[in-house]
Amino acid sequence: MKNEYLKGVSTLRLEDSSCIGCGMCINVCPHEVFILKDSKVEIIDKDRCMECGACARNCPVSAIGVKSGVGCAYAIIVGRLKGSEPNCSCGTNEDCC
Secondary structure, eight states: OOOOSSTTOOEEEEEEOOOOOOHHHHHHTTTTEEEETTTTESSSSSGOOOOOHHHHHOOOOOOOOTTTTTTTTHHHHHHHHHSSOOOOOTTTTTTOO
């Protein structure tokens, strides 16, 4: 089983009507979040996403969006480095995880 991070909080989104099925996101995703099905990409497990942003940066048609470099991925990395629980310090910020 692949890593899952904080459940239900990933900012990853896919506009499937814009997807051209090139598979670049599949190639660059370190956690196998995507699959190719019927010539389109699908998200198979959003909770695997660490919000690194590689998929969005490599999508030639901007069909993928994710708030990278902030939020939960950062909290998880810092938590692991410090040996503490992830804390993205969101407070009441609706744009945060």
